[in-house]
Amino acid sequence: MIASFREILEERRSHGAAAGAFTCYDATTAIGVVHAAEARGEPAILLVSESSFTGRDGRLLLPALHAVADAAMVPVCVQLDHVTELELIRAALATGLVGAVMVDGSRLPLADNVGFVRAARKLAEPCGAHVEAELGHIEGGEDVARAAEAGGLTDPDEAASLARDAAPGCLAVSIGNVHGTYASEPRLDWERLERIRAAVTIPLSLHGASGLSDPDVERAVASGIAKVNVNTEIRARTFEELDRRLPELAPGYRVLELDAAVVEAVAEVVAAKLELLSGRAGGAG
Ligand code: 13P
Numbered sequence: 001m002i003a004s005f006r007e008i009l010e011e012r013r014s015h016g017a018a019a020g021a022f023t024c025y026d027a028t029t030a031i032g033v034v035h036a037a038e039a040r041g042e043p044a045i046l047l048v049s050e051s052s053f054t055g056r057d058g059r060l061l062l063p064a065l066h067a068v069a070d071a072a073m074v075p076v077c078v079q080l081d082h083v084t085e086l087e088l089i090r091a092a093l094a095t096g097l098v099g100a101v102m103v104d105g106s107r108l109p110l111a112d113n114v115g116f117v118r119a120a121r122k123l124a125e126p127c128g129a130h131v132e133a134e135l136g137h138i139e140g141g142e143d144v145a146r147a148a149e150a151g152g153l154t155d156p157d158e159a160a161s162l163a164r165d166a167a168p169g170c171l172a173v174s175i176g177n178v179h180g181t182y183a184s185e186p187r188l189d190w191e192r193l194e195r196i197r198a199a200v201t202i203p204l205s206l207h208g209a210s211g212l213s214d215p216d217v218e219r220a221v222a223s224g225i226a227k228v229n230v231n232t233e234i235r236a237r238t239f240e241e242l243d244r245r246l247p248e249l250a251p252g253y254r255v256l257e258l259d260a261a262v263v264e265a266v267a268e269v270v271a272a273k274l275e276l277l278s279g280r281a282g283g284a285g
Helices: 007-016 027-040 050-054 058-071 086-094 110-127 157-167 190-200 214-222 233-251 257-275
Strands: 019-023 044-046 076-083 102-104 130-135 170-173 202-207 223-228
Touching: 007 019, 007 044, 007 058, 007 076, 007 130, 007 223, 019 027, 019 257, 027 044, 027 257, 044 050, 044 058, 050 058, 050 076, 050 086, 058 076, 076 086, 076 223, 086 102, 086 110, 102 110, 102 233, 110 130, 110 157, 157 170, 157 190, 170 190, 170 223, 190 202, 214 223, 214 257, 223 233, 223 257, 233 257
Parallel strands: 019 044, 019 223, 044 076, 076 102, 102 130, 130 170, 170 202, 202 223
Antiparallel strands: none
16 A cells, blocks of 8 residues: 555654665566565565656656555555656656655755755645655665765764755665675764764665665664665566576566566565564664
8 A cells, every 4th residue: 555655664663663665677576575565564665766767668667666556455655766856856746656755965065955855845745745865975876786985974963954954754874885886895884873863853764775784784773774775685686586597487488487586586685674674683783
């Protein structure tokens, strides 16, 4: 069932857990995410990358993901991820199919980032949608993994200003996390996360969860992260599964079985992440 971004984050936070948000380039992946979420009786967020949305088939993909979300037996929200242009946000909201937009003003000076988030909120709120902002810059590849070093880290004082002046529904932090592949062993800045959390009351999100150790993800949740984004690990597992199963399934063109195998593989990755996000690991390490 379709649920609001805010409801999902609040419900997860009330359980000391974090919401899992998973990039879906196709309906098969979304079905895998929903399988895992339904098996656990937990909500999920389906992320649509900006390039999917603006690409040739965005007009078809978004309704497909919305339909999967709607048919799910658990609360699901569709979120357009990392948009840098207001016009795209307007276009996405006009479809009525997105419950949230990630408004990426992380390359802008603080005042412009604040202005961008405020303008996006003004568009989103009449549609019942919510916005997520980013402060500091999360480096790395969104749709194509490449080794990346951490970008500009989130300044806790700036986070307080942005939360006060733009009041996004969620704030993505840069604390050593990157999208795609980590160029070197990830070292998250826990002390910075603690200071950001102390500075704001809005929910915080951690992008770039692929490649983080399980204890790091659990510690992030225990430290107050309310939403965790995962993409690359799902893509990697999809390719592994295709490699493994194609020789057996290509004769006879057994698409149904191939599709089921990918759904199951995605669901396994998602279920493992949802377990880490459940908050059951307890206190920070
Ligand atoms: P990863 O690809 O590193 O999992 O990051 C996903 C993400 O943060 C999407 O916004």
